[in-house]
Amino acid sequence: MKHLITCKELNATDIEAIFAHASEFKRMKGLTPVSQKQFLNQTVSLIFVESSTRTRMSFEIASLNLGARVVQLFPEISSLNKGETLEDTVLDLYAMGCRYFVIRHPQSGIFDALLNIKKPGLKYINAGDGDREHPSQALLDAFTLIEKFGTLKDLRICILGDVLRSRVAKSNAIVLSRLGAKISVSGPKPLLPSKSDLPEVEIFESPDDAVRDVDVVMGLRTQMERGGTTFKPDSSYLDTYGVSKMRLKLAKKDAWVMHPGPVQRNVDIDSEIIDGPNSLILKQIENGVFVRMAIMAHMGLEMV
């Protein structure tokens, strides 16, 4: 595995190897003695051209756990605002010794241009490109579900909300369906994807129909910053489209609830459900560090 840009390229062997690594890192609580840190003296560049807490911090801590140093490029105070291209920035940092680039960018498909750079050992990890993909999120979601259910074979998962503009939904559709899960999605009509956008999922106009008898319900935040529609969640959103207590009763008994964060409490999901016993939300975040360590370790082991 050279890069992690889209889940389409992930084969079952890669996924299995990543999850095995992640389990081992979790068993050790992310800690290893300095002498065994695999990434000692490696430099990981975090380039986040969009706001982020969770994902940026998770990659930062994952990198530090592996022994790497982390350098961060804040676009607001960097030469990206002097008209330099992202490709040139990557080339510059590569020349300084960075090999791992974790990049979040508002432009879907930004990696197409970056892949024109051919340099030995250069590794990209997509931390979210526009509304296209967010593969490490899908991997940590799948890892978290396998931890609960043992397998994703025939598991029924419903994704509710702004599916159209969600890179999380797109990456999850690919990974979860590849591992055997059946996925339904629903949300406000202007935020529903077309069948060709998300061929792996079943699209429902009624959120109630989408949720019926599923094992897992995943909420999503309405990403107004992406534009493309004027739809705005109001005070009725939770009841009409969100993970409300009423709607959750239509799912299987004790269905698990997920959300990639940041959560809008009482909009995307009922606040009590978030903090309740069936919420996997903090488990997703905890596992995120181990899965991201595993992604990097898996890439690293191919480097030699």
Next chain:
Amino acid sequence: MKHLITCKELNATDIEAIFAHASEFKRMKGLTPVSQKQFLNQTVSLIFVESSTRTRMSFEIASLNLGARVVQLFPEISSLNKGETLEDTVLDLYAMGCRYFVIRHPQSGIFDALLNIKKPGLKYINAGDGDREHPSQALLDAFTLIEKFGTLKDLRICILGDVLRSRVAKSNAIVLSRLGAKISVSGPKPLLPSKSDLPEVEIFESPDDAVRDVDVVMGLRTQMERGGTTFKPDSSYLDTYGVSKMRLKLAKKDAWVMHPGPVQRNVDIDSEIIDGPNSLILKQIENGVFVRMAIMAHMGLEMV
């Protein structure tokens, strides 16, 4: 000591233990061999929702001296601007493995909400909450004075300036008086606290009266960013309310001068006094690193 949120909770045993740690760290100049660093593999989160150099850097260097890794959340470029609550951010970072949270926030009493989070090993350090408290500053001020005077018993300390809106004054009033000092305060009338705000101190309308025969004079910056009054220091401020050469003569011979910074030169304090032989200002900053190491070490030793 589980958290350090308000000086009211600090008992004499805690203060003594912190100062003993700080002296030891100072003797070693903050340096320890890697193998003895107590916080190796620990992650300290700095969440500064208000501008800061001194305090943020001091906690950063203190954490690094102890062997910890430091992650920083810059609110301008984080999910706090996607509408996430600070509680959820803390829960997220805890799930990623962070246990120590050093937080500065413009809202007085922000920790009331944060204390609802019950997690094993979770530790808060208040680095300033609105106009309420700034406990590590009070501890480093007390440590610096004990270094000079041996004891605070019957020491007379005057705080001059924007006492009303100063969390430093509030925390210092509690700590210094608990250790035996007698505190007088004065400043512009709209910036004077009421007796109930600061029960530990004697409030003077005349700065000259407040300063007379004290051992230590502490200046404060006028914190216009806090609002609540239209008072603005003008060119006569130093002479009328500040630590001027003339006023300092009313204090004891060779009285020491302090300021929590950032200093407005020739407004809060005469510039020559700041750089003069009786200024403790840089000593406060130097000791700040050791006292903050000691606070964390003292909390850490209770963790097990």
Next chain:
Amino acid sequence: MKHLITCKELNATDIEAIFAHASEFKRMKGLTPVSQKQFLNQTVSLIFVESSTRTRMSFEIASLNLGARVVQLFPEISSLNKGETLEDTVLDLYAMGCRYFVIRHPQSGIFDALLNIKKPGLKYINAGDGDREHPSQALLDAFTLIEKFGTLKDLRICILGDVLRSRVAKSNAIVLSRLGAKISVSGPKPLLPSKSDLPEVEIFESPDDAVRDVDVVMGLRTQMERGGTTFKPDSSYLDTYGVSKMRLKLAKKDAWVMHPGPVQRNVDIDSEIIDGPNSLILKQIENGVFVRMAIMAHMGLEMV
């Protein structure tokens, strides 16, 4: 060598020692075992009051390679915006244990004021002060050329573009001429320096004349953010003043091309030349890390 503020103070012995260090660091690819890291427990402060990627990251990675910790002061979120002077900020950080200060600032000659601070072991490195100097850039440029040519004796180097406002041009003029090179400059008339600005160089009104038969051509970015003139590069800039293919043919066969970055592609230099076999641009960046390690190591060895 106490500080590195202007190239005028650099003598041949310093330059030779720095280059010998840099070669050794390059041979080791910047990596040393933890136990041999010379700057272990040292804290380097990066204070960049102007946007930067390349230089800031280069100093950050150089410092980390040497084993130092790096603390960064972002003026947007620091006490510099509460009216504190840069001198007081340096004094504060020194009191916290920082000894190395890498400073970029829009004000030419900012170090004049900073040099009033007399503290043992305090070291300044100028990472660019207004339009005055950028010494580490000149050293890495000279190192890169010596790597290619063995010596700068009688080498002919042409600098094209906004020479007037370029601190890179000023520092390079001093260092390269001291090492024996002959320098010609040219650019748009409003951006040409006067003879007294740059006594070491020959100034040409015609870029073609400046380039004729040189061994090396260095392009520069037009630094509109500096003001002072209304000249703006348009679509004809490359052909009229820049490093175009046509103009490069006037230089010696296989002349090398340099640029301090960030590059405006197809404005400063033809994009194909940037990525072509005769471009030293990424080599400059690669060497920058080793030369900056060497600058710090050279300063450090005098500390004891």
